[in-house]
Amino acid sequence: MRRKVRHISREREEKLKDEDLFEVVEEVFDAATMGIVYKLYQRKVLKELKGVVSAGKEARVYWGKGWDGRDLAVKVYLVATSDFKKSIRKYIEGDPRFESIPESNFRQLIYAWAKKEFRNLKRMRGAGVRVPEPIAFMGNVLVMSFIGEEGYRAPLLYEAEGDLAPIYEDLQKQLKLMVCAAELVHADLSEYNVMVWQEEPWIIDVSQAVELSHPRALEFLRRDLENLSLFFSKRIGLELPQELRGELEECVKRG
Template identity: 50%
Template sequence: MSREERREKDKDLFETVEEVFDTRTVLNVVELMRRKVIKRLAGTISAGKESRIYLGYTYDDKPVAVKIYLTSSAEFKKGILKYIAGDPRFEGFSPRNTRELIYAWARKEFRNLTRMYEAGVRVPKPLGLYNNVLVMEFIGEDRHRYPLLVEAYEELEPEELEIVYNKILEEIEKIVCKARLVHGDLSEYNIMVTPDLDVVIIDVSQAVDVNHPNALDLLKRDLERIEEFFRDKIGLNNTRDSKEVLEGLMKCLEKRKGE
């Protein structure tokens, strides 16, 4: 790539994100481009208080999701400290400012994605990370992401919902028993449903190690939310009691501990 082409590419990037992110964040995206992780950004997929996700493309023109964490949200800072404090992977970590904390949060999501992906959990494949910019597999087609469960359920028949429900329980089991993590914020808002009724778990930055002091409470909450959504909101028959599911997961953890 010539110097002029690089300058033009960087100019386009700044015009894309400068209204939302500070210069340092934009330079972080540029660094991922220079490392050949991504080639360009092509528009916003979703936006929230904590981050924005952009559609990006690799140098072989494959679509990817580029998640950029906001580095100036004081409210966000308060919410994430409880997920880092007590995590054995961040023992001794003491951020000096909000930016360092957000960088650690992005690193945490990348590690969680990697751990889950390697354990066979259906999550977006992690592809790269630089400070507060995370690049991962794009879950969708034709530039459109697949719907979240909360968006898809009304279009599904009862037997299809039962398939989705059982697949979610299977993914939870893999997260806990194989990856030895707890999602910590699982709900209909961070589970994607594919056209063939597969499920993809997203937003795993808050996931904690099973040895985290709050892991059991977070796991109970995850299971209760899933049960309440399918049993109470949808009215699906044949849902399993969350306490019963929890007992099975605890037995699985005890069994693996002894291996």
């Protein structure tokens, strides 16, 4: 299944100037976010923002191009609503890496959130988990490798067609690497945060992932496993093996 994201016309593309970088974003970005995107452009991280891949409540993801022509995914955390603040508090509280954020400064909280996703991606990738390659972050903007090609994002697990058995097997390996090697619990894992690209699962959306020492790590892990188990049992009649669940819980308890 392929989905073309909205993009500016080829004609416009050809006469792309500095200010055109903002063409697709100006309605939703505040001045500070525009400044950050522009800085990423000046620093030669990002050459073009080509279209919206996903417009969520908390973040937007754009298809972009690097100066080397590489496809990029640019995730922009929206300057947030109080809903967003509520939804991220439970992950930030109890994580020693993020406890020093002044509550009053909400922009700083969002910046910390983007930084957290960048760091979690790095740490997972370092442990061999198949996640997008983190390339840069600045303020509320995170730049990573694009999963898909030519602006066609890969399907999410729930949209994927074809044989899901190899994905089910491989995802179990990814879970072991994430929990037992990277020592992180995703905490929002489901068929909506796994992409399937070239017949392999890619885990995405890791901003809320917590360390094993987080007071709710075990609870989050069980919920993640339950979500995936339910999905696979519906789709291919297989739950996640009890043995795997035990092994992962052991890693959390030891961590």
